[in-house]
Amino acid sequence: MAYKNIIFDFGGVLVDWNPRYLYQDHFKDPEQMEWFLKNICTDEWNIEQDRGRTLSEATAMLQRQFPEHHDAIGLYYGKWETMLRGEIPGTVALLHRLKEKGFPLYGLTNWSAETIGIAYRRFAFFGLFDGIVVSGTEKLIKPDPAIYRLLFERYKLKAEECIFIDDNIHNVNAARGLGIHAIHFKDPVQLENELAAVVSL
Numbered sequence: 001m002a003y004k005n006i007i008f009d010f011g012g013v014l015v016d017w018n019p020r021y022l023y024q025d026h027f028k029d030p031e032q033m034e035w036f037l038k039n040i041c042t043d044e045w046n047i048e049q050d051r052g053r054t055l056s057e058a059t060a061m062l063q064r065q066f067p068e069h070h071d072a073i074g075l076y077y078g079k080w081e082t083m084l085r086g087e088i089p090g091t092v093a094l095l096h097r098l099k100e101k102g103f104p105l106y107g108l109t110n111w112s113a114e115t116i117g118i119a120y121r122r123f124a125f126f127g128l129f130d131g132i133v134v135s136g137t138e139k140l141i142k143p144d145p146a147i148y149r150l151l152f153e154r155y156k157l158k159a160e161e162c163i164f165i166d167d168n169i170h171n172v173n174a175a176r177g178l179g180i181h182a183i184h185f186k187d188p189v190q191l192e193n194e195l196a197a198v199v200s201l
Contacts, residue, residue: 003181003199004161006098007151008129009142010109012167013185014092015119016085019046019076026072040069041076050110052139081118090188092125097201099128107132108151108164110141110171131155142166143174163198165191 011017019037027033040062049058055077062073099105107129111119113136120126133151140147152159159179166172167185175182183194195201 002161003163005104005106005157005163006199007106007108007162007164007180008095009164009166009168009171009185010107010111010119013165014088014095014125015123016088017083018085019083021085022075022079022082023072026075036069036072040066041073047110047141049112049114050135051141052113052136055112055114077115080115081122084119084122087123087125088188091185091191094188094192094195094201095125095128098195098199101200103199104130106130106151106155106157106162107134108142108147108166109133110135113137142168142171145174145178148175148178148180163195 008014019041020033023033023036024030027036045058045062049055059073059077063070066073095105105128107126109116109132111134113134116134116136126132131151131154133147133154135141135147138147138150140150142148148159148164151157162180164172164175164180164182165185166175166182169184172182172184181198183191185191192201
């Protein structure tokens, strides 16, 4: 199979995002920080913003539910940009090489529609993409097959001609179920090796 298009996830693959980069300065005790992220501002709560819930609604809801953590909850989106540590250099270098080789590049990301613009402004490599689908804008979220199909329809892609890269195994498995060659990202070296096995770098 000749693969023509490369689809990238963003967070954890191209961008180093982690709420701990913000909260490590708020909580002096790492155990308190981990408790807060496991029980208050949880991954499950955050994913609903990626699904389209507004940041203001999400924040207010938690602050009503946990008034004793009002200020810490407010930091999550009040200082959200602090969670963006930087790009993941090895993966971004691969992105440039793929572009130079002539591969069309696409993004398929679970990300809030209200914060994705911060990432676009911060990292110039987003200009390399030929098309991007953002979950928060579409009100669809990986691993729902519908968001993959939306990407295909919008940019006239065929699943069997695409390679998809994501650090979340559930998203990878969903892509494979649709006939996409999917790579479970662990680090840039592993990604380069797996890409080199199926396309010319």
